[in-house]
Amino acid sequence: MSEAFSDTNTLQLEIFPSRLLKPETAQNLLNEIADLSGVIRLFVHGPRLPQTVPYGPATGMPVNHPGNTVIEVGGQAIELAVYVGSIRMEVIDADVKEQVREVCEDLLPVSFEFREGNFIPRRQTVTDYAKRGPGADPMMIGMTDPKGKLKNHPVCILKPEKDE
């Protein structure tokens, strides 16, 4: 793993659709983005979907939300724990950024905001240190599900051969 992944030369992007995306739309979009070369890492962001009712008289009953489904991205099954509200990613340069924008324009059925900024920490934070300890993979910096457990492998590596 190279240190370049936490390099400031990379660009970070956010795709922010005007509506929350259905799992099918999210799957199509993520597949197209995963096919682009030059996307280093990304995560989806949105309201969490609980497996069971968290409080009230129905506490503990299964929810079976249609958004809580398994999508297939780059040949790997990923369980969606959130309703996709935005996608944040790191790409290598401005060309890839334009390719991502084209994919969004083709696939998103709703209007969207597309912006460049700082969305994933580039340096190790206290949280990263607490979760992964010293000498953690720089690729994993900031890729933390605040409510997930590391043992559940919340981070999915789609193209492991390219990380070598």
Place this chain on the structure above:
Amino acid sequence: MAYEPQYYPGATSVAENRRKHMSGKVEKLREISDDDLTLVLGHRAPGSDYPSTHPPLAEMGEPECSIRELVEPTAGAKAGDRVRYVQFVDSMYNAPATPYFRSYNAAINFRGVDPGTLSGRQVVEARERDMEEIAKFQMETEMTCPALASLRGATVHGHSLRLPEDGVMFDMLDRCRKEGDVIIMHKDQVGRPIDKKVNLGKPMSADEAAKRTTIYRVDNVAFRDDSEVIEWVHRVFDQRTAYGFKPEN
């Protein structure tokens, strides 16, 4: 000349809708049967008697009291019903009502109610049959769009989130769904599955919701467009500041 309450200032469609909600002169848009309503409220089984918390007032023998003689008890109080609640959540994306206007509607037009107004939800507590009357009124009229407002007794998250692609306000407990061109509710207001799908009617189109909303939004009718409302809001704030200011000497 009889006094006609004016309820709310302003010349825009939003101000007009606010007056409608407060006065209770709203258009009825859909029909929801009593059994369906009982099912989605989830307080008792449809068709069952109202459980009571005390005997009917007529049997209790009330003490002599001029106020009791003056005020006719509501149907629920007369029968000794339990106090139960209904809670609504309205989306910020042009839902017809807002918590404040649901509360104004309940407090002005119904008796024996205890409306609770919160930022994202609005709850009304009342004797069970009185509460059902309000719930039915608000659900059947233009105060509610089944896609942009929903009954949520617990887990109300969603009013301030972007709408999902199908336009039905996000609900993490998935109580409402769009099936065909209507919205159905297949869980009660706290998220327990119910025996049948309750049809809540067709959702409003985006244009209709924008026309019927009581929410000022920059992308629809902006608050600053309504000069009369601005004038009155300023007046209220000025005066309450002036009267609240009480120098000791």
